[in-house]
Amino acid sequence: MTSNTDAARPTGPDTVGEAPSGAPRPGPAQPRAPRSLRTSPQFGLLRYIGSKLAAAAVSFAVTLVICFVMFSLMPADPVQALTRGRAVSDAQMIQLRHQLGVDQPLWRQFLSFVTDTLQGKLGYSWGLKDSVAHLIGERIGPTLLLMGTATAISVVLGLWLGVRSGWRHGSLLDRITSGTSLTLWSVPTFWLGMILLILFSVGVGPIPSLFPAGQMSDPSLDGGGIEHVLDVARHLVLPATTLVLVVFAQYVTIMRSSIIDELGSPYLLTARAKGLRDDVVRRHHAVPNALLPSVTVIFLHLGTIVGGAITVETVYSWPGLGYLTYQALQVPDLPLLRGTFIIFSASVIIMNLLADVVYRFLDPRVRAQ
Template sequence: MQYALSKAGGALFSIAMVLVGTFFVFRLLPGDPVRNLAQGRNMTPDQLDLERRRLGLDKPLIDQFLNFVSDTLRLDLGTSYEYKRPVIDLIGERIGPTLLLTGTGLVIAVSLGIWQGTRAGWRHGSRFDRVSTGVSLLLWSVPTFWLGLLLMMVFGVGIGPIPSLFPFRGIESVDAPDGFGYLLDVASHMVLPCLTLVAVVYAQYLMVMRSSLLEEVSQDYVTVARAKGLRDDEVRRRHAVPNALLPTVTLVFMRIGFVVGGAVTVEYIYTWPGLGQLFYRAIEVPDFTLMQGTFMLITVSVIVMNTLADVVYHLLDPRVRSA
């Protein structure tokens, strides 16, 4: 309990620092939000000043900061400059598609990475180990936007004899059917963005699981289990893998925190209506209140998940408790 409380205290301090950094860092971005919002409207200087007062940007920076802290503590994230709507409502509309896409991608990436990492580490030096490790590292090193555009051109638009196989814009078709047909339509729209997410992420879990298992294979308890006559599959499943999974816990929990924020690059490429695309648009304006709200949600989620990972790791590993 004392360990959990100390971690919770550290998390609260981190959130407080994020609160301060979020406000001041975004105001260092170039661009005037009022002038950007007034593009094409031929507003006079007096009208621009009136709009600036309406948004509260005419106040001293310290007053703006105190208002931001007060509103945030009351769970009031403000009103978006561009959309003229409460930020909390915009987040509520976009978080569903983001959780659907990034959550599905996380489950597939973790499952695939742990499965391949287990077999690659257990068969160290085999052809499976070399091929799976090489392919995963190659995909991991490829820029996300480049891979997304490549998959879009090959499987979305179609090249030469390859027909267009999957839709690549939005989350649903304009003429999407109802019922089960609608679920299939959304699933078909998820294929390419989800494949892009998985391809650039699963290598992390593969490499961590592989290196952890390689370390466990050399331990005495594995040698003793083999000396008792246990089959290799039993030694791997009942002894080596459970211990090798422990370092992966932190990585998985941290990635769960990022699930809330979505994937800005992937959502932008495939025009997926999630928080990532919303955050990108907020930076483009710049829309300070929308940036602050979405960024706070992402960072707090990561801090909370990282804290939970420390607590879970403390419960699972006796060596951490004894230390």
């Protein structure tokens, strides 16, 4: 007797596993398609970096436009500035205007300005009678030394105090740290620099003169050797201390607020419930998450390293880009001001770009976008 199952089963060439009549037979099983490149983490990272690079390029282009328009509208005449105190004929004035390109239409001047800037040609200083690129190259080293030292000390000191102040908020340490930080943050940098200069360089009453009053080194000493290094270090103490006292307060305030925001998070309660020690919870759980807002501030300050602190370098006559800008303002030396403006802006744009890239590695929420 045939079962219903057997009766229902088709027979002939159209049985299961065989292709129907007239239909192509399937070939061997095809391998599964590889994962799409567009969904891979590498492609996501490249796309993210590409978008940030494009945004940085647009920002730099806008900076060049603003720089050209701003300095073109100033009434200073480069020909008169270069020939000041000299007997120059009208024909020589016309020839000099042609050499400088100031007799050309604005659109042609702008194209020349962009082309020269991209090639590293920043013009010729009216006051110092030298190439702007050469002057910036000479002064960038002292600025990096001063600002790099001050920033490194500020980051370490500010984050360390901010973590402990926020972890024990309301304690005596927190009140002292917060009050001191807010006070120093509100103090004008040039005023603090002059106070330290009077106290520890000029000397007041019983306080002796401990540090040099200005410059980067003693010109009477020969360059090189351990004696020169120690002399530069003595000259570095006061300007670096002035910057540290102002900058570290920002890191303390931001890190303290971030730690306080993390204290009530569920993952900290879970870590404590597992029996982890308090210092382990702070170091391995609270601090990594609280560092995220501080990363942006750190990179923004790194962007200002090249620019330096104009007021501090001026107070201490530190031969960096900040003091060079002050000298250019006295003339006024428009090519030199324009060159330093471009360098300062480019450094901030580059550090913002690096901050965005680093933030992607630190914050999973950015990677998920």
